[in-house]
């Protein structure tokens with residue numbers, strides 16, 4: 001039941017929907033604005049500075065939930081997010097106001113050269129045209145008919161449209177390709193058009209530029225938007241990247257980086273990294289931000305190299321390039337006036353600087369590698385590397401520890417180690433899926449399977465793999481990946497599924513209401529018991545089920561119990577949709593959040609109509625004769641006692657008419673007991689017909705009956721009543737089962753008890769005893785008669 005209740009506490013939008021969702025909507029609908037521009041770093045507050053690539057009003061609803069999500073994942077820390085343009089970000093870093101920076105790769109490298117930033121802790125996996133993309137590159141476009149531009153080498157002397165030279169996908173990536181080919185950047189006339197990239201596409205289409213640099217994915221996105229004119233464009237020098245869904249003319253570079261500032265506590269940074277990696281594409285947060293999620297941090301060194309090659313600020317004063325260019329542009333003068341000394345000096349300076357940069361870059365690389373290892377350790381991931389050509393596998397220590405082993409215990413390791421430990425059914429599925437993935441040329445793959453722990457139990461593993469190197473013809477050479485122990489999550493999922501199935505299948509009705517007592521969830525049993533479908537009740541108050549059978553005091557007690565004890569239990573009569581009432585046994589519980597505020601009320605109830613019916617039947621059979629349905633001896637005593645007491649108060653008389661059938665035994669003997677039963681039933685019916693409504697006709701047992709007649713005037717009145725009964729008995733009875741007609745009589749003793757009788761004489765036993773004696777007198781006197789005795793006190 002605990003599991004059921006915990007299930008109910010969450011709406012089924014998504015299992016375990018984070019608590020911040022409500023806040024998202026509140027914020028979006030209230031239109032909350034951006035935070036104040038300057039915020040000092042508070043203790044226990046973690047501030048993420050996100051590069052504001054779009055207006056804050058657009059970024060706020062999409063990305064603010066990231067802060068709430070991280071806050072939920074890292075309890076005890078208040079997580080804040082600030083949307084900052086480049087200048088504001090620089091200022092915030094100078095003032096030490098940020099703990100994390102989330103920005104595009106070029107901006108990250110720029111900030112890194114200006115500030116003490118550490119390595120990235122996660123890389124964004126974007127969602128473009130419905131595809132997961134963790135890389136970006138550059139595209140060189142021209143109009144189809146411009147066949148004079150076939151290669152990068154054709155660009156010198158041409159006009160090339162660009163958004164701006166500070167962009168990675170829009171400039172640096174292409175510039176690097178040019179520099180690599182020895183093409184001087186100033187041999188090309190760059191036309192800076194500003195954002196968005198559509199302007200570059202339009203300029204090329206309209207012939208205002210000979211070619212254009214745009215980011216990967218732009219062409220496909222314009223095509224998807226129905227811009228048919230992009231078909232007039234050609235991608236120059238297309239490069240195919242396995243698994244990358246867009247056209248590119250350059251190498252690929254990693255997506256946005258989440259970067260930790262050096263002061264950030266290592267453990268905290270690991271927990272944030274783990275939380276980001278745990279994001280799923282179908283999480284509400286991912287959907288709001290329009291992303292696929294995050295992946296382990298990429299190597300951003302390639303971005304820096306591209307920026308340096310392209311002389312993008314802050315690398316626009318790179319001596320390597322400027323000296324070369326200087327030499328090229330002023331070759332004649334240099335040769336004329338250059339001395340060997342000068343050349344040696346320049347060369348030495350260049351070597352020194354390059355070395356310094358190299359050392360710096362290597363230091364950063366080592367730092368990033370260390371950070372990556374920390375992250376892997378922090379996420380409790382076990383690593384593996386598979387060198388396909390050598391058929392060699394390297395497992396990390398944590399990989400083995402996850403299964404209760406040391407690496408030494410598993411030596412020598414191979415793919416067979418994995419096979420031996422993996423559940424045979426899962427193993428087949430995983431290998432089949434891997435074959436499919438490899439055939440499809442994907443770069444990343446994931447799977448889940450069970451592995452046998454040293455202690456004997458199964459451990460659920462989530463495997464994330466990536467192809468790191470391929471042969472020239474595209475065959476995988478090196479695959480690496482991580483194993484995560486997701487046993488707990490699997491168990492929770494199973495428990496949740498089980499609870500949900502119980503919720504659906506139980507015959508107990510369940511109704512969940514929100515804090516203002518509006519119904520938010522019901523189960524099928526609810527519909528079965530009340531007749532109402534979810535569409536008819538959701539959003540309404542449970543009052544709609546009220547039958548009107550309970551008074552105000554009943555509901556007051558119910559609400560008092562809920563407020564005081566947090567629970568009410570009892571029987572309640574509700575009204576079915578069809579109109580009839582349904583008695584229910586119900587328990588209502590209050591569910592509160594951590595601060596004690598009411599979140600939900602949960603009503604669990606069963607239909608007790610059948611039990612109630614059974615109780616009624618049992619009560620009836622305890623007081624009635626099974627054969628005739630008449631009151632039995634016990635009820636007769638009750639009724640007679642009541643009648644005598646009332647008569648005494650009302651100063652009236654009660655008559656007791658005691659009857660015993662004459663000659664009943666021969667009917668039994670001749671036609672059998674079943675026929676005798678039929679006769680008793682028929683005579684009982686007849687007698688009932690002649691007895692007044694307020695009077696009682698009871699069967700004492702056998703063929704003995706008693707009539708209690710209230711408010712009789714005198715003995716004559718009582719005798720008349722007895723005669724009526726006698727006459728009813730005396731009518732012929734056709735017994736269907738015997739196929740015969742019989743005619744019986746009865747001997748009757750009548751006692752009239754006046755209000756003046758003593759208490760003792762007016763006891764039911766005394767009055768009945770006297771009537772019994774008179775009935776015997778009637779028998780002795782020849783049967784078929786009434787003997788009345790005046791009551792003498």
Ligand SMILES: Nc1nc2c(ncn2[C@@H]2O[C@H](COP(=O)(O)OP(=O)(O)OP(=O)(O)O)[C@@H](O)[C@H]2O)c(=O)[nH]1
Pocket residue numbers: 627660661662663664665666668672673674675676677680701702703779
């Ligand atoms: N069919 C049937 N017979 C019953 C039932 N209870 C008692 N009897 C029979 O009713 C008969 C009553 O006995 P008596 O009152 O002595 O029989 P009788 O023939 O009416 O005798 P008198 O009263 O002297 O005329 C007995 O044979 C019982 O076995 C019953 O529930 N059903």
